[in-house]
Amino acid sequence: MTKIELITKEDLEELRLQLLEDLQELLKLKPKEKDQRDxxxxxxxxxxxxxxxxxxxxxxxxxxxxxxxxxxxxxxxxxxxxxxxx
The missing domain is CATH 3.90.105 (Molybdopterin biosynthesis moea protein, domain 2)
Incomplete structure (x- = not known):
């Protein structure tokens, strides 16, 4: 028997906001990593x-x-x- 979970619009909005935050953090780190390459x-x-x-x-x-x-x-x-x- 499979368990079904419902995803609400709020869940999707929360996921979207979390993904945006994660991407912003990655973009901030990327140039620093590049500058550190000696x-x-x-x-x-x-x-x-x-x-x-x-x-x-x-x-x-x-x-x-x-x-x-x-x-x-x-x-x-x-x-x-x-x-x-x-």
Whole structure:
């Protein structure tokens, strides 16, 4: 035998308000999380700067970016990338 629960308009309104509050909290947190990212992988750097892998390599060779290599992947400091434009 199945139990049937009725949902009222008030229940739906309460759910809607709770979802809106939760979304607002998530939107407030999202930019903070992004700002806290200190290290960025190569593919993200290339997308941010709109450059090719070869151009990114040239920035490394010229010493404009000093990444850390971990397990075959390069990680770049966000601050260093920002300093390229100063």
């Amino acid at each position: 290290w960025v992988k190569s593919d993200e750097v290339r997308r941010m700067l709109k450059i090719s892998p070869g151009s990114l390599q040239n920035l490394r060779i010229r010493g404009l970016l000093n990444p850390k290599k971990i397990g075959g992947s390069y990680y770049y400091q966000s601050k260093e990338i920002e300093n390229l434009f100063k």
